[in-house]
Amino acid sequence: MRLTICHLYPDQMNIYGDRGNIIALSRRAAWAGLEVAVRRVELGERPDFRTFDILFLGGGQDREQARVARDLAEVKGPSLREAVEDGLALLAVCGGYQLLGRSFITASGAVLPGIELFDASTEAGRTRCIGDVIVRSDVAGAPRTLVGFENHSGKTYLGARAAPLGRVLFGHGNNGQDGSEGAVYRHACGTYLHGSLLPKNPWLTDLLIRRAVERRYGPAAALPHVDDEVEMRAHEAVIARIRARGKLGKGAT
Ligand code: GLN
DSSP, X not given: OEEEEEEESTTTSOOTTTTHHHHHHHHHHHHTTOEEEEEXXXXXXXXXXXXXXXXXXXXXXXXXXXXXXXXXIIIIHHHHHHHHHTTOEEEEETHHHHTTSSEEEOTTOOEEEOOOSSSEEEEEEEEEEEEEEEEEEOTTSSOEEEEEEEEEEEEEEEOTTOBOSEEEEESOTTTSSSOEEOEEETXXXXXXXXXXXXXXXXXXXXXXXXXXXXXHHOTTOOOOOOOOHHHHHHHHHHHHHHHHTTOOOTTOO
């Protein structure tokens, strides 16, 4: 079985180790016995996004977001939305996540269009949200924790039709006010968590891979369990560090 991972705007949208998410997806898929290809998609290209199995879009500062926003909304948006409706597994981080909502109003007042995959709107805040984050998420069907690192000034507010990726146990998440973090629509996840995110959260890596395999090869496709002991040690170390500071309540395991 073969999986093609689309790395969208790898040159423009790639900060705080976001590329590590591509490495984690590629390695864990290969360890599960899959053949993996990574296809970089840049400004101006107009691929049929349904042909991809997993799509990753990283973060970027306002300047990079301004460079890609119109291309994303006008050139790629329709095909990308169709692919998500078709069940494409997608992960977008921070600046990339913001551009999958309705719009992002930057600190200078520019309105960057989003592709409206998520019913969410973002506007620049006056303070930055920076630091470790711990989130509780049910996206895999049972409560799990996600650990990561956030650094954003944008505050994202979900509309009535959006579901969060999870609830913040520590950190700021979408806006530092309502306790929500990220957004989910079908098999697309948006999040503020850098880190890289996937190396420290192998269960989310495996969920994206499993969903991609099921979409392409059907529910009968049985994937072997891939050892995640080292990855989970990294995951738990983040939680232990925050707990040692006396800043974490119950719920993070
Ligand atoms: N420019 C956006 C913000 O600060 C996104 C930053 C990022 O991707 N880390 O809100």
